[in-house]
Every structure is written in C-alpha cells, then in structure tokens.
Amino acid sequence: EVQLVESGGGLVQPGGSLRLSCAASGFTFSSYEMNWVRQAPGKGLEWVSYISSSGSTIYYADSVKGRFTISRDNAKNSLYLQMNSLRAEDTAVYYCARGFGSYWGQGTLVTVSS
Amino acid sequence: VMTQSPAFLSVTPGEKVTITCQASEGIGNYLYWYQQKPDQAPKLLIKYASQSISGVPSRFSGSGSGTDFTFTISSLEAEDAATYYCQQGNKHPRTFGQGTKLEIK
Numbered sequence: 001e002v003q004l005v006e007s008g009g010g011l012v013q014p015g016g017s018l019r020l021s022c023a024a025s026g027f028t029f030s031s032y033e034m035n036w037v038r039q040a041p042g043k044g045l046e047w048v049s050y051i052s053s054s055g056s057t058i059y060y061a062d063s064v065k066g067r068f069t070i071s072r073d074n075a076k077n078s079l080y081l082q083m084n085s086l087r088a089e090d091t092a093v094y095y096c097a098r099g100f101g102s103y104w105g106q107g108t109l110v111t112v113s114s
Numbered sequence: 115v116m117t118q119s120p121a122f123l124s125v126t127p128g129e130k131v132t133i134t135c136q137a138s139e140g141i142g143n144y145l146y147w148y149q150q151k152p153d154q155a156p157k158l159l160i161k162y163a164s165q166s167i168s169g170v171p172s173r174f175s176g177s178g179s180g181t182d183f184t185f186t187i188s189s190l191e192a193e194d195a196a197t198y199y200c201q202q203g204n205k206h207p208r209t210f211g212q213g214t215k216l217e218i219k
Contacts, residue, residue: 035208037156044213045148045156045199050206059206095155100146100203102167104155 002026002103004096009108016086016112022079022096022105030054030074032099036081038092039107048094049081064090086112118200118211126219131187133214135200140180144204147176147185151196159198160185192218 008020022034036048049070050059058070069082079096093107115138125131135145147160158167160176163183173188187194195218200211 044197045150045201045210047201047208047210050208061207097156100161101148101156101158101201102161104157106155 002098004098004103004105006094006096006105006108009094009110011111011113012086013114014087014112017082017084018086018110020081020083020094020096020108020110022081024077024079024096024098027098029072029077034072034079034099035097035101036070036079037095037097037101037104038090038110039095040089040092043092046092051079083110086110088112116200116202116209116211118214120214121212122215122217124217124219125190127190127192129190131190131194131216133185133198133200135178135183135185135211137181137183137202137204141202141204143179144202145176145178145183146201146203147174148199148201149194149196150199156199190216190218194218 003025005023012018033052035050038046038048048061051070051072055072067085071080091112093109095104095107097104117136143163145163148156149159150156159170159174163178164176175186177184198214
C-alpha cells in the first residue's frame with residue numbers, strides 16, 4: 001500500500017525556519033517525481049515545488065523561490081522541504097504528492113505567527 | 115493560468131454536473147481533476163484530461179485538449195459533495211484552478 005506521511009509542521013515566528021519531511025513507503029520511491037502542494041486555511045490548492053526522481057531537476061513557485069528548498073534522499077525514501085524566512089502568508093497545510101497527484105499524504109500544518 | 119468555473123454549484127442528486135477549466139495557453143492533454151472533501155487530502159479522479167483512475171466511479175469523466183477542458187459527473191450522488199480542482203501538468207508552475215465547491219441540494 002502506498003503511503004506518504006508528512007511531519008515537521010508547527011508554529012513558527014515570522015522570519016523563522018522549518019523543515020518538513022515526507023516519508024514514503026509501498027512503492028519504489030526513487031522512480032517517482034515528487035511535489036509539495038499547500039493549502040492556506042479556507043483557500044484553494046497551491047503548487048509549491050517539484051523534484052525529479054533523481055533530484056537533478058527542481059522547480060519552485062515564484063511565491064517561495066529563494067526561501068524554500070526541496071530535496072530528497074532516495075536511500076531513506078524521504079522527501080524534504082526546507083522553509084526559511086517564513087511569512088504569515090506561508091501558513092497552510094503542506095502536502096507531499098507523488099507524481100501527478102496519484103497519491104497524497106495527509107498533510108502537515110505550518111502556522112507562521114508571532 | 116487555469117481559469118475554472120463555476121466557483122460554486124448547488125445541484126440535486128441524479129442531475130448532471132459540468133465544470134470547465136480553461137488554460138491560458140495550450141497544455142495538450144496534461145490536465146488533472148481532483149476531488150477534495152473537508153479535512154481530507156485531494157484525490158485524483160481523472161488524469162491526462164480524460165483517462166479514468168482505477169477505483170473511481172464511472173460517473174466521473176473528463177474531456178478536452180489544448181486550452182478547454184470539461185469535467186462531468188453524469189448523475190450526482192450525495193457523497194459527491196466536495197470541492198473539485200483542475201491542475202495543468204504541461205509545464206511549471208503546475209498551476210491549479212481556483213476550485214469549484216459542489217453542494218448537494
């Protein structure tokens with residue numbers, strides 16, 4: 001069974017940092033591209049970042065470029081999102097998703113507030 | 115940019131539902147449709163504009179290519195109350211439509 005489990009969310013002050021993790025199981029993680037998608041409270045879905053299966057190709061939404069870094073460790077079946085210089089508008093549930101959204105995690109809530 | 119409409123629908127069970135998504139430039143058939151229920155992660159319903167997903171009821175279908183796409187629920191059921199999103203996968207950023215909230219009358 002495919003499983004994606006996010007962790008690392010929480011309350012952080014503006015300007016702070018957080019590192020999200022996504023633990024993958026039930027499939028050959030190294031064969032799949034991965035994405036981070038977020039959803040602010042009461043709002044729609046926003047694509048955040050993409051990483052290819054090997055990690056060699058990476059893209060970011062303009063809203064997070066220069067502040068967020070996506071990475072993966074295929075040996076550990078894990079996806080990461082390092083979030084720096086956090087702003088109030090980064091408050092959202094963050095989901096990891098496999099490929100074109102065939103599987104999603106349950107999400108982890110990031111709250112940026114003083 | 116993906117322009118999805120309508121933003122809200124209120125429909126009686128058994129009726130047909132149609133949601134449209136328009137891309138600002140051609141995206142081929144790289145269009146995906148998701149269903150999201152409250153406090154749940156999105157669920158993929160349709161891939162590559164019209165391809166069904168295993169385990170998804172056959173009342174859900176999609177069509178279109180290029181810039182204009184349509185998502186259809188052939189006969190609405192109460193459990194279909196949710197918000198529906200399109201997403202383009204042709205190039206980055208992989209933008210989502212604004213969503214359509216579907217209410218059951």
